[in-house]
Amino acid sequence: MKVLVLGAGVIGVSTAYYLAKDGHDVTVIDRQPQAGLETSYANGGQISASHAMPWAAPDSPKLMLKWLGRNDAPLLFHMRLDPAQWAWSLRFLVNCRPGRFRENTAKNLRLALYSRSLMTNIRAETDFAYDRRGLGILQIFRQQKNLDRAALIAEELGGMGSRSMVLDEEETKLLEPALENSSDRIIGSIHTPEDESGDAYMFTIGLAEAAATLGVTFRYGETVTSIGTSGQHITDVTTDAGIYSADAVVLCLGSYSTLLAKSAGVKIPIYPTKGYSITLPVNGSNAVPSISLTDEDNRLVFSRLGDRLRVAGMAEFNGYDTEMNESRARMIVDVTRAMFPQAGDYNQVEFWTGLRPLTPDGVPILGRARYDNFYLNTGHGTLGWTMAAGSARITADLISCTTPEIDLPAYSATRF
Numbered sequence: 287m288k289v290l291v292l293g294a295g296v297i298g299v300s301t302a303y304y305l306a307k308d309g310h311d312v313t314v315i316d317r318q319p320q321a322g323l324e325t326s327y328a329n330g331g332q333i334s335a336s337h338a339m340p341w342a343a344p345d346s347p348k349l350m351l352k353w354l355g356r357n358d359a360p361l362l363f364h365m366r367l368d369p370a371q372w373a374w375s376l377r378f379l380v381n382c383r384p385g386r387f388r389e390n391t392a393k394n395l396r397l398a399l400y401s402r403s404l405m406t407n408i409r410a411e412t413d414f415a416y417d418r419r420g421l422g423i424l425q426i427f428r429q430q431k432n433l434d435r436a437a438l439i440a441e442e443l444g445g446m447g448s449r450s451m452v453l454d455e456e457e458t459k460l461l462e463p464a465l466e467n468s469s470d471r472i473i474g475s476i477h478t479p480e481d482e483s484g485d486a487y488m489f490t491i492g493l494a495e496a497a498a499t500l501g502v503t504f505r506y507g508e509t510v511t512s513i514g515t516s517g518q519h520i521t522d523v524t525t526d527a528g529i530y531s532a533d534a535v536v537l538c539l540g541s542y543s544t545l546l547a548k549s550a551g552v553k554i555p556i557y558p559t560k561g562y563s564i565t566l567p568v569n570g571s572n573a574v575p576s577i578s579l580t581d582e583d584n585r586l587v588f589s590r591l592g593d594r595l596r597v598a599g600m601a602e603f604n605g606y607d608t609e610m611n612e613s614r615a616r617m618i619v620d621v622t623r624a625m626f627p628q629a630g631d632y633n634q635v636e637f638w639t640g641l642r643p644l645t646p647d648g649v650p651i652l653g654r655a656r657y658d659n660f661y662l663n664t665g666h667g668t669l670g671w672t673m674a675a676g677s678a679r680i681t682a683d684l685i686s687c688t689t690p691e692i693d694l695p696a697y698s699a700t701r702f
């Protein structure tokens with residue numbers, strides 16, 4: 287079958303890889319000169335299946351109110367004259383209800399665990415490096431009550447297949463000696479040993495090369511402008527360089543999926559949520575964390591990527607704006623320096639922002655939509671790399687008429 291994949295982020299590239307393995311004739315279109323240059327470029331670097339909880343959580347409304355109007359808050363909500371933003375926010379609030387939170391967590395966890403298991407196969411099938419570390423993820427805490435609450439959630443996730451261990455202060459520092467230098471006292475942690483970390487961009491370009499070897503054509507530097515339809519069928523995809531037709535079209539345009547889906551009359555509630563990362567060269571000493579960390583108090587994640595340290599976090603709801611708010615970016619540097627003062631060269635920090643394609647329930651959108659040959663694989667929000675392989679395998683299964691390992695209706699756009 288001739289398949290067009292729109293978007294060469296980690297989701298589009300993974301989709302193209304599995305489609306090519308199934309024997310399809312695949313073309314990927316992306317506006318950038320290379321794969322992985324937008325949101326998949328400098329993310330937190332975690333394969334965090336055990337942290338699959340959506341942001342729409344029971345305590346989120348209270349936290350958001352507390353943070354309202356504070357420039358130093360991990361989450362900034364800029365109210366805009368934008369009905370899409372208001373509608374999205376209402377849906378987000380509905381999904382903060384405890385029952386919905388549990389349901390959405392279970393959906394994410396199922397997909398993320400499946401995805402993490404497929405990463406092992408991808409590594410066996412290919413031979414590119416991406417600064418991978420298989421040491422798990424350590425979620426660190428400064429207050430006992432927060433650790434106790436997280437331990438309860440971890441126990442619940444344990445029943446769904448996510449393995450974790452609660453560690454006290456001494457055990458935490460034994461596992462990650464770099465925390466000895468932190469200005470704050472870390473009183474304990476939760477270790478999820480099967481999680482991983484690495485460089486999502488290196489992974490994306492490595493997998494794009496593997497896909498090209500399998501016969502995938504990449505059309506870079508082309509912007510998709512519209513999707514043409516007739517009756518129940520997608521007829522063509524128009525770019526600024528030409529018109530394409532195919533037997534099937536897969537939409538993987540991250541935060542921009544909403545705009546292009548709309549041109550085909552399909553509504554999907556994805557809102558761009560700006561995040562920040564910093565990357566600094568490290569000095570190789572044991573003052574640098576070697577295990578990937580999640581710091582819930584500061585809403586930051588830390589991943590050692592070869593001879594670099596990546597720190598990512600923050601959330602801003604402000605449309606498609608990708609501008610760097612310097613004072614917010616500096617806050618990440620300050621927290622990192624306080625925790626790991628001798629980690630590396632803080633004068634050589636690289637800053638980055640990217641737009642998480644976030645759905646109101648925090649669950650991605652997968653499956654066929656409205657037309658008999660139109661497929662969605664998008665809206666992965668905070669967990670795009672974590673869920674990329676699984677979402678791509680499921681999408682390829684659907685197109686190849688194979689029964690997917692995970693039930694698709696739970697991820698369908700019709701849930702909205």
Ligand SMILES: Cc1cc2nc3c(=O)[nH]c(=O)nc-3n(C[C@H](O)[C@H](O)[C@H](O)COP(=O)(O)OP(=O)(O)OC[C@H]3O[C@@H](n4cnc5c(N)ncnc54)[C@H](O)[C@@H]3O)c2cc1C
Nearest residue numbers: 295297317325326329330331332510540561669670671672
């Ligand atoms: C600060 C931050 C930290 C994060 N940390 C993690 C983490 O630790 N672990 C994790 O799993 N996830 C993390 N994420 C989320 C993850 O990075 C995203 O979910 C993932 O990258 C989304 O991939 P994508 O392929 O859907 O989107 P993208 O990578 O944005 O790819 C979409 C592609 O579509 C192309 N495109 C868009 N519009 C058009 C058009 N009109 N024509 C042609 N091409 C177009 C773009 O050029 C782009 O290449 C983080 C995100 C951020 C912002």
